[in-house]
Amino acid sequence: MNTPLLELQGLSVHYGSLRALGSIDLVVYPGELVTLLGSNGAGKSTTLRAISALVPAHGQILWRGGSLAGVPAHRLLKLGIGHCPEGRRVLSRQSVVENLMLGAYLRRDTAAIHTDLERCYGLFPRLAERRSQLAGALSGGEQQMLAIARALMGRPELLLLDEPDLGLAPKLVGEVMGALAQLHCEGLTLLLVEQNAEAVLEIADRGYVLEAGQLTLQGPAQELLANPSLRAAYLGG
Known part of the structure; x- marks a missing residue:
């Protein structure tokens, strides 16, 4: 393969005396959809937050082969790294279109x-229908679509997504995963944190499994989907 777009080397994170993440290695190549799987508290969100400089970390975070050490969070989008965090976090008193335009605040084109x-x-037709509505009046699924679309408005080369289907009805999970699969087909690179292993492995290229801050499995998505220990832990058999 070509040079990784993102590479983690010995990445670790501590919250006081508590080790949240212990010396993990991970790579994401241009155009890939890579998923990071694991149960609650495994360190998945912490990994994304460390990449985005939202929590202090040890080890190396490399972007196109160059270190991101010392690069503050607000400069990462200019470098091409977007982050859609868990919990949607839309501006409830602003309209859908105002939320979307906020995602493009660094741009002048x-x-x-x-x-x-x-x-x-086009990716999320429900947002087009509700473009003038306040974001707080949207359903949970619509707010998740809005959060993803807002991140896309920054034109990232790599999009970090944290539990995009959390709390959604099965039909909406299918819509969100379908949109992510489309973005992947269009060439966007994605690093996707998930608990819904089956849904994401169906559209991913590769995956990593975190347990208690340590990587325990990694490989092509279809191999992980067929792995007996992963199926027992996350797919019920």
Whole structure:
């Protein structure tokens, strides 16, 4: 393969005396959809937060082969790293379109912003129908679509997504996963944190499994999907 877009080397995170993440290695190549699986408290969200410089970490985080040490969180989007955190975090008193435009706040290419806005509406038609509504009036699934679309408005090269289907009805899970699969087909690189192993492994290229802050399994998505120990732990058999 070519040079990794993102590489973690011996990444570890401590919260006081508690080790949340212990010396993990992970790579994401351009154009891949890579998933990070694990139960609650395994260290999945902490991994994304460390990449985004939201928590202090030890080890190396490399972007296109260069170290991100000392790069603050607000500069990462300029470098091409977008982050859609767990919990949606939309601005409830702002409209759908205002939330989306906030995602493009670093950009000055007006025509391209309009193109990307229409692209987001095509990806999530419900947002187009509700573009003038307050984000707080949307359903949970619609707010998740809005959070993903807002992150896309920054035109990231790599999009970090944290539990995008958390708490969603099965039909909406299918819609969100379908949209992510489409973005993957269009060439966007994604690192996706999930507990819903079956849904994400169906669309991913590769996966890693975290348990108690340690990587315990990794490999092509279809191999993980067929792995007996992973199926027993996450797929019920």
